[in-house]
Amino acid sequence: MLKKERHDIVMRQINLHNRVLTSDLVQLLDVSEDTIRRDLQELSDQNLLYKVHGGALSKSYHSTFDDSTVYAKEAKIIIAKKTIPLIKDGMVILTGGGTTIIELVKQLPENLQATFFTISPLVAVELAKYPKVEVILIGGLFSKNSQITYGGHVINQLAEINADLCLLGTSALHPKDGLTDTDWEINQLKKRMLSSSRKSAVLCISEKLNISLRLKVTALENISYLITELSPADVKLEEYHVNGLKLL
Known part of the structure; x- marks a missing residue:
């Protein structure tokens, strides 16, 4: 699976559930934990999510004042x-x-x-x-x-x-x-x-x-x-x- 495809799947999961666990993404994408960590770091660097210990959080979940990133x-x-x-x-x-x-x-x-x-x-x-x-x-x-x-x-x-x-x-x-x-x-x-x-x-x-x-x-x-x-x-x-x- 291409990195872009993985990133799209990760963002869909986080948009749907507001938070994702690294362990769940490893199973879903059938890749190593290191790969998922790198993917989450890259998406965090692009300001698309918040990377936290054990997973990541949605940007739209954390503020009522900027709703421009609210999914759906x-x-x-x-x-x-x-x-x-x-x-x-x-x-x-x-x-x-x-x-x-x-x-x-x-x-x-x-x-x-x-x-x-x-x-x-x-x-x-x-x-x-x-x-x-x-x-x-x-x-x-x-x-x-x-x-x-x-x-x-x-x-x-x-x-x-x-x-x-x-x-x-x-x-x-x-x-x-x-x-x-x-x-x-x-x-x-x-x-x-x-x-x-x-x-x-x-x-x-x-x-x-x-x-x-x-x-x-x-x-x-x-x-x-x-x-x-x-x-x-x-x-x-x-x-x-x-x-x-x-x-x-």
């Missing part, structure tokens, strides 16, 4: 606008982090009156722009990789919340394996967030469909809404028509 931005805006009708005045909302959630926050009605709990400082910054929204940032250890708070203290705080709606972005969604992730801490957070909410919505660009990662968060049947940029009748969503899950 138009699709995420469509998803955001489809999600807005689920959010009503007086609701208690629990959110994760990520660029899709940030795009959603940017589309909220200016006079919305609601309470938002979030584990993402970047999401909290965007929510703070709304005068009638109460913003509660759940504090704990801060993950430099995922840009969210995590750990036992965060999970304990989440256990005390009874939210009307949980809004989650995702790295992967599969018709049989459901919602999955690669990071153990994030996995535990998402499980706790879902159990602390009466309803849940997963916001997912269609490129992340039919992908299964190593750690399971929950089955499709335990999610209230799946929101993509596609029409619910799209053939790509055929296998996602399951009991308990509404497609938007």
Whole structure:
């Protein structure tokens, strides 16, 4: 495989999942760890990603102030606008982090009156722009990789919340394996967030469909809404028509 082809695959993986592990890329591309390290360093030198210990992070994942590098931005805006009708005045909302959630926050009605709990400082910054929204940032250890708070203290705080709606972005969604992730801490957070909410919505660009990662968060049947940029009748969503899950 040519280096350019490897680089294209690496960038697709990081755009889809926001972070990649060197070990996963070694398996995916069937090359040595040294080769992957060199590839990541070259892409970092081109200012296309952040190289970190054990892998790399997306450039667009780390700032709400420069959204010029947000991957699939138009699709995420469509998803955001489809999600807005689920959010009503007086609701208690629990959110994760990520660029899709940030795009959603940017589309909220200016006079919305609601309470938002979030584990993402970047999401909290965007929510703070709304005068009638109460913003509660759940504090704990801060993950430099995922840009969210995590750990036992965060999970304990989440256990005390009874939210009307949980809004989650995702790295992967599969018709049989459901919602999955690669990071153990994030996995535990998402499980706790879902159990602390009466309803849940997963916001997912269609490129992340039919992908299964190593750690399971929950089955499709335990999610209230799946929101993509596609029409619910799209053939790509055929296998996602399951009991308990509404497609938007």
